Amino acid sequence: MTSTSGAHSARVALVTCADLPELDEEDAPLVGLLEDRGLAVGVEVWDDPAADWSAYDLVVVRSAWDYSLRRREFLDWARSLPTLRNPANVVAWNSDKHYLADLAKDGQSVVETLWLEPERGYSKRDLHNRFPAREDFVLKPAVSAGSLDTGRYTATNADSRRLAIMHAHRLLEAGRSVMVQRYMPEVDAFGETALVFLHGEFSHAVHKGPMLVGADEPTDGLYKPEVMSPFAASELEIDTAKEILAFARERIPGRSAGSRPLLYARVDLVRREGQRPVLMELELVEPSLFPSLADGALDRIADAIVREIELGPDPRNDASA
Ligand SMILES: Nc1ncnc2c1ncn2[C@@H]1O[C@H](COP(=O)(O)OP(=O)(O)O)[C@@H](O)[C@H]1O
Ligand SMILES: [Mg+2]
Incomplete structure (x- = not known):
């Protein structure tokens, strides 16, 4: 931890899981960039009983990738933290892919x-x-x-x-x-496009190769290996992703059209020949943001975190919803 001299410098926690106590390697350099911006930074494991969350002005979920078998516990933790971003109501809605059915009801193209x-x-x-x-x-x-x-x-x-x-x-x-x-055979043909947004502004996109070759096999890892590469998203992909985020804003309990765009969002789209891209997954909880694959992305993420602290909680978002 470092702090600037004099006045209280804001403190931010970057949240990970016990298997990655030093963060994911993509996020690790964020610590230095936030410190350069005058913040005191702690890296905390979400289910560490020794973590003192009250010491932080902002708690940012990053590589908390081990909650899928303990969602209830994870949501209780999220709801206990008004400083959490994305906020607990967003985490609750987005950590169960039934949200895709919500979006489909609104006429958004999601994988059937x-x-x-x-x-x-x-x-x-x-x-x-x-x-x-x-x-x-x-x-x-x-x-x-x-x-x-x-x-x-x-x-x-x-x-x-x-x-x-x-x-x-x-x-x-x-x-x-x-x-x-x-x-979707398009995943084999084109792969997926993951589009990253910071406070609603498009930051960068990456290409994700196909993942699935056969039946599910047990693994000890936190994730199956992905093949990601830099990618220039099309206007159509960016527009589609923005539209999905706008719809999600109205759908998520506790949010409204007047609520502030989220600190971070990742929209995973599958391209289709001659049609709008289709949503595979909307990641608002703990997305990998792949900053190493896009120039300036890590700085933009650090700037967005600083801005989030300056803005404080969004009065138009009810985190307890
Ligand atoms: N319907 C599908 N068609 C083709 N590939 C799929 C499909 N569903 C999942 N996949 C593959 O599996 C990966 C993981 O699925 P996803 O829905 O993104 O869940 P998560 O990333 O949360 O595990 C996708 O990135 C994609 O490669
Ligand atoms: Mg995915």
Whole structure:
């Protein structure tokens, strides 16, 4: 920790998880950049009982990537911190991919999804009947990150179908909602575009290669490895992402059209031939922002954090909603 001499310098916590106590390597240089801007910076693990959150003027969620099996605990922690960004109401809404259904209701293009809910008690035959009959499909939990517990299956292959049934069954038995989606071939053809926004301003985009080759396999890691590269997003992608963020603003409990754009947001889009891009995922909780892949991105993130401290809590956002 450093502090500027004289007057109280604002203190910011960058939040990570126990497996990455020094932050993710993309975020680590942020500490120095924030200190250069006169802030005192602490790196804290979200579930560390020794962390003194009251010491901070601002608490910024970064690599807290281990909450998907402990969402309740994570939300309790988020709700206890009025200084948290993004704020707790945003974290609550966005940490469960059912938000995609909210956006789809508003007419936004999202990847078409069939939802399997654990309380429905599906038999293996029920699951079989709900999977697509053709092409490849994806199973993933509604609460997840880092492509964990996510697998790709081939509808017409009996072995693959059997693995899919086991996968869905395992998640449902653990009380987790399961999403069934057609595998979008565009992801193999073009990959995804991840667009990063800071306070509503487009900062940069990166390209993400395809992730899924087959059935879900257990991993000890926090995420499956991604292949990211610098990318110049099109006007259409930037406009689509902005529109999705505007809709999300109206949808998230506690927010309104008058609320301030969020400190950070990442919009993951899949390009389609001759149509608007489709939303794969909107990341408002703990997105990787990939600053090393775009000139000046890390400085823009540091500036946005300074600005967030200067602005203070948004009176038009009810974090307790
Ligand atoms: N319907 C789909 N079609 C093609 N690829 C998919 C599909 N759903 C997920 N994927 C792949 O799996 C990755 C992780 O899925 P995503 O929905 O982004 O969840 P998360 O990143 O939270 O684990 C995506 O980046 C993409 O590569
Ligand atoms: Mg994703």
